[in-house]
Amino acid sequence: MALNRLSEETSPYLQQHKHNPVEWWPWCQEAFEEAQRLDKPVLLSVGYAACHWCHVMAHESFEKEDTAELMNRLFINIKVDREERPDVDTLYMTALQELGEQGGWPLTMFLTPDGMPFFGGTYFPDKSRFGKPSFKDVLVNVARVYAQEKETIAQNTAYLKQRLTPRLNYGAAPEFSEEQLAAIAAKFIGAIDPTNGGLRGAPKFPNTTIFQFLWRAGLRYNLKTCIEEVKNTLLHICQGGIYDHLGGGFSRYTVDERWLVPHFEKMLYDNALLIEFMTEVWKETQSDRLKTRVAETIGWLKRDMIVPGGAFAASYDADSEGEEGKFYVWTAREITDILGHGEEAAIFAQTYDVTEGGNWEGKTILNRLKALALLNGGEERAMDECRAKLFAERERRVKPGWDDKVLADWNGLAIRALARAGDAFAQPDWIVLAADAYGFVKSRMIENGRLFHSWRDGKLKGPATAADYANIISAALVLHQVTGEPRYLDDAVEWTAIMNRHYDAEQGGYYFAADDTSDLILRPLSASDDAVPNANATMLQNLADLYTLTGDAAYLKRADGLLTAFQGAAQTMAIGYTGLLSGALTLISPQSIAIAGDRAGPDAAAWRRALAEVSLPGATVQWVNPDENLPASSPAFGKKAIDGKTTAYICFGPRCSEPITDPAILKDRLKEDRAVSVQVAASPV
Template identity: 40%
Template sequence: MERESFEDEEVAAVLNQHFVAIKVDREERPDIDQIYMTVCQAMTGEGGWPLTILMTADQAPFFAGTYFPKEDRFGRPGLLRLLSSVAREWAANRTEIERTGTGVVSRLKPFLEQSQPGDVREQLLHDGASALLARFDAAYGGFGDAPKFPTPHQLMFLLRYALRFGHEEALRAVERTLLGMAQGGIYDQIGYGFSRYSTDRQWLVPHFEKMLYDNALLAIVYTEAWQVTRNPAFADIAKQVLTYVLRDMTHPDGGFYCAEDADSEGVEGKFYVWTPNEVRDVLGDEVGNRVCRWFHITQEGNFEGKSIPNRIGESLDTFLNEAAIAPERWQSELQDAVRKLFAYRERRVHPHKDDKILTSWNGLMIAAFATVGRVFGERAYVEAARRALQFIQTRLTDADGRLRSRYRDGHAAYPGYLDDYAFLIWGLIELYEATFEPSFLRQAVAFQEQQLALFRDEQAGGGFYLTPSGGEALIARPKEIYDGAIPSGNSVSAYNLLRLARMTGHAAFEQAASDVFRSFAGDVGHYPAGHTFYLLALQFARSRGQDLVIAGSRHDAATVEACRAVQEAFLPQAVVLFRDESAQADALTEIAPFLAAQRPVNGKVTLYLCENYACRQPTHDVKQALAELNT
């Protein structure tokens, strides 16, 4: 519609004569998008983008749809005819149209603003896992048929479910899906990073747009899968994703950009595809032929006459046998070849970069950099998370400490939404566990208290609105629990509240999380598989409530070693705190007073394992503590 209609002078003339045309960036205004997408689904039975809404001046919608060509085509009405027809009807029957819009608002407002409470049952976990596994594609990974979306929080939930209930099928589903995506064309084999979704079952042909949020969540789940399986391929992918983000998606001052388009020079995927001749020109015939064989780059191609590099359906051993090459030599040769192909590709016209910086998506990427840096002991990743946080603090935080949602070209706009607070708090918690610096935990608590004050639904007994109190008046103040491409702010908030409650002993946080669970349990019960981050948080709530406190000196080698062992481990049911005996002022006990008595014993690093706020005998044995946590 951008090319066909909005840049067309004939369409513009009709629009400007009869309408006030407003184009909304749904990433900047998720509140408007949430409201009017619900309107479209209710009025037409379907939704999607582009989203087309006709409304009265007081925001009441009376017509909704998605894509309209300029002229009638394939049974779909053209935008020109639609606009002219509505303009005539408005002139003749304006009162009736306004009545229609008012009726739409009155019917949908309760649906948008209210949640369905219910019983918070463990069965929701089993129902969600069963529904996902019933749709699992054992051949290629993922769930259902084409198109396939990564939806990393589904995998994060299943990974935890597999460990908690000893469910081997759930673990196999996670491993197969992660391997399938990493081998497919949805993963950029030359420059790294994941595209938004695959148009086919095999993960071969992506919609080539790369989104920051996908890559953040995927880096986390690949890291978690490495923690569980120790498969080095998962570690490689997690690190490569962050290599891509640092190289191509990072502002000079540390914030992270939104996305890269699918198109370059007006052609989708042109930047990413290859012919055998191009590869041989770069690498020479011998190495070039091997690389073409490795990445399935063929003369006939797999995408509009060219090839998307991929590794679908072939093992390393098979390739090495057929190529008659030693593994070590091939590994070195491949790394050199990918570097050369990447350098060659850099000379092509790049896809457009959406250089908006969103607080919410940056919160997810801060969580990713902190998680990957913590697990693999990579300080550079943790520093990248720290710099992004500083960017938000200096560019996207008001003088009164409230968050802004979007930054671009020196200008911050829009009061922060629920997702901005929820995702940033998640990032701060991960930064604390990666560094054990109390300042990050203090900031997380402060933003959590601010979120409760601005977004909590006090009348309906819990849950959070998408927009803050005192914000712009729209036809409704929406609440959302559906965990779609991105987890909902309510689901992530429940998870944050539980973790902060355990870290600080703040009982009000735990109660607020319980209110979220209860407030949306009815919605989740209708379709548990669509609420997997809610289920992830619920699984944390239903765990044994374990806390691990490490007490020692930050400058002591044994303490550093103990912290590294704990930071590398997968402990989805626990929170970890570090009591630094060498700090001049014990900042942590100011935030968590219950830690005052947990100090090193006999001058040695000491670990305290607590369950539901009752602590066992302290130990100096890290392996013993981790074994008890994983029992």
């Protein structure tokens, strides 16, 4: 009988595979020692609980005795949850891409017994199709090459080792200029789908980091096309099938170019990033649609994603009862049985694309892509009532699988988003949600002074990555600005010191793994974004904020070094480095607003409303109580309330405005002062 070693693992994804006939090992040193003892190659399979194609490959191959027999005889088999060990996933996904393959999950990599990759792919079918060989053929051929063609293996591993070894500096490059950043943003417009929004083609991902940069650059350089493309993208995302119109929350992506057909899995990170981005765009547009989607998505987080103790779970699966999307889709008959045949039901069907034939495999994915505009107030209220009835019926269905592990980096994104949304929309309960999740991370995910990446069932798993620290630091900095509590700033300072000590890349930036993470062949180093902003991009903003908030010039020096280390790569492959580009916008001219006055005083709400009606991404906001002062190095040092009135000062770099004692004037001045006049080059780098 196969010895499957996954039964004691806490990961829901690994638990899904504990009854496979495959002799799975978790990621551990003992597995590689066994491979060395038997001189067998390692088969590394990486996936996650909400991954549809991971389930498909499991059903087709890992649950089959004949395939498992080949795997067990020819390989040492290791199963990894990419969400629990993102450092392992990052390393080997990069290796796959260096082999010229497109990344994705499940990730299927073949390694030597010392962990060096030599061949790989993603999903392999049980029978040859989709232009891919069968998984069993792959197993046999890879084992043959490993046994008989040692020179080929040595060449592949040597090439990949050279390609994977981090370069601490990407070569000399000119410093970013305002003109260059504006030109990069203008160039990106050619990659945007002018009809549906998002990047051209399919599949369609939200690509929040890219569109955040376009928004920032559009506001800063008066690039109206950038601003309009962002609005159009969010419009289609908010009205498309990627959004759950009954329960709130967004799926990870759609397979089509119209945002209609999602893969249905819901990830914490996507929703956190979209909440934050929609909030920022709402500040400028005051869009009722964005306001509603933010509230509904936070409602989903509050209802379905909180684990005992207040942190947020990782994801919901795409599948239920063995079928993709079964929980979410409807037939016209089901909807009629619930809503009836009246006028409101007819309006609902027209608005949400309900037809007898359906819009996906004979079923209906609710969407408003054919009715993008809001209806009148009475009709929208009627639609709310219809959706509530359908939601109540849907709650009776078997729900998709819930991955309830807590990830520090994704919780950092959610905490930051909730704090910013709570502040902008004057919803203090959202800020409480953020503070509760932050308290969970601080109380349950730290051991011996060090953060861990994952928590489930009281057990910590995975060493913290740079993304864990970067996102929690960012969350602490936002909570400090929103609440005024010094403890959050103290935490950010302490955690940044840990990053500087254990993740420092010497010539600039931060390694993804700590210097005492002992089970990796190499420590990844990059500033390119994935589905989430890169840790180095997040730290660039964090360091700029820390400089503004503490006055310590060491943070500014480190930020300059980080940008210098990666700006060559960013200038060469800009679309992969938009998080870093957004940080560069901050570093070129740090923006801060100092408000001298009582943040709990009777007129504070008017000032908060003014700040909530203008988008200033990357800016810091500091309230200075009458008995306080900003650091001596701050451009707003010594700024005081005028004649006992709450007084604001707008600071761009080292310059601060004259005192402003009227919130309406503050809003107008912020919009005037944030823009920079530049000549946009026709052919940017």
